[in-house]
Amino acid sequence: MALLEIKNIDVSYGKHVTVSGCSIDLEQGEICSVVGESGSGKTTVIRAVLGLLPGGGRVSSGDIIYDGRSLLQLNKKEWRALRGHDISMIFQDSGAMMNQTRLIGKSFVEYIRTHEHISKQDAWKKGADMLSRMRLPDPDRIMRSYPFQLSGGMRQRVGIAMGMTYQPKLLLADEPTSALDVTTQAQIVRQMMELRDEYGTSIIVVTHDIGVAAYMANKVVVMKDGHIEDQGERGYILNDSTNAYTRKLIGAVPSLGGKRYV
Ligand SMILES: Nc1ncnc2c1ncn2[C@@H]1O[C@H](COP(=O)(O)OP(=O)(O)O)[C@@H](O)[C@H]1O
Ligand SMILES: [Mg+2]
Incomplete structure (x- = not known):
């Protein structure tokens, strides 16, 4: 059983459906990168998993299962026990x-x-x-x-x-390296990968840097305009996917076009 199953969720702000039909499975010890341009819904998905959508935001359809139970059913007390303990987050x-x-x-x-x-x-x-x-x-x-x-x-x-x-089972990181210089960025990426190696922490890392995504991740999710445009194992996304948008993102990074990361 996957540690985390995001099952076909829609996320709405008020009546407006911002993210639709999003499904991601994450196994224990797996790193999943979510990439896509600004406004594509990456932060919204992470916040939905954490139960921390800003005012008016809610998961309006689908379910999020963590370790066998629905996160959408948790009360405040259950969230307090889980957040920062089993599930941790880091922001930009x-x-x-x-x-x-x-x-x-x-x-x-x-x-x-x-x-x-x-x-x-x-x-x-x-x-x-x-x-x-x-x-x-x-x-x-x-x-x-x-x-x-x-x-x-x-x-x-x-x-x-x-x-x-508390050696969380799940770490959610929203653009954790975007504000940093390249050297520090590399340190932080390595630090997160070590956590996975030492503690088996599963990680979802949102980044607009597909180079970072490709370097870290077992699995890559490509978002566009509030939906998942493409997803798969790193090798598939980098080399085999024929999705035009994915190819465009990868083509924009010369070192990836040359397949240095795989
Ligand atoms: N608090 C909010 N209320 C209404 N709409 C929001 C709110 N936060 C984000 N959105 C909308 O959700 C969409 C996706 O935003 P976001 O998840 O932050 O994208 P990303 O992280 O990929 O840049 C945007 O179009 C934005 O307008
Ligand atoms: Mg964001």
């Missing part, structure tokens, strides 16, 4: 989501203590351990910093480390 600038006036360590402690009844000292230690496991340099200094004192890339790595504290 996770640092911007942190409280800017609070030490990173304090935010980390608070996050840990919403999921575990442990002392503040133990939570602080657990947070610092997590940073060092993610190979962030000088974890104690990071814990004692405010978000604005770190670079964007470092904040993003802290965000990922936080999201990984």
Whole structure:
């Protein structure tokens, strides 16, 4: 059984159907990239899975099954237990989501203590351990910093480390590297792939960079105008798909046209 089954969902804002007929299966330990131009509905799909659609948004048809149960049936308490624990998320600038006036360590402690009844000292230690496991340099200094004192890339790595504290089975990442320079981008991509390798975390990563998608993913989903235009194993999408839109996206990246990633 797949870890996550998005089954033919429509997502609507008010009466307007924004995403229609979207189906994605994700096995344990699999990385799926979702690509497509801005406005094609990528973020909407990720937010639907997380139960975090903005006001007026809802899954108006279909179902989302995680680990055998429908996410659409969960109440707030069940979501609190699952989100940030079994299912984690990272956004384009996770640092911007942190409280800017609070030490990173304090935010980390608070996050840990919403999921575990442990002392503040133990939570602080657990947070610092997590940073060092993610190979962030000088974890104690990071814990004692405010978000604005770190670079964007470092904040993003802290965000990922936080999201990984409970070794989630599923990580949803929405353009996690878009705001970063190429070197940091590569670090973050490697970090996510290591999570998959070490913990068997399944990942859905939204990116408009088909190079990143092709490098990381076992499976690629191509979205266009609110529907899935094409999807399949990486090799199929890169080499064999005859879908005109997919070919156009791939053709726009010279290194992919030359098949360097496969
Ligand atoms: N809060 C909202 N209310 C109404 N429509 C929205 C809202 N958020 C996004 N949309 C619409 O959903 C469509 C897809 O947006 P989005 O999922 O953010 O695309 P992507 O992430 O691929 O750029 C857009 O056309 C946008 O207008
Ligand atoms: Mg988006």
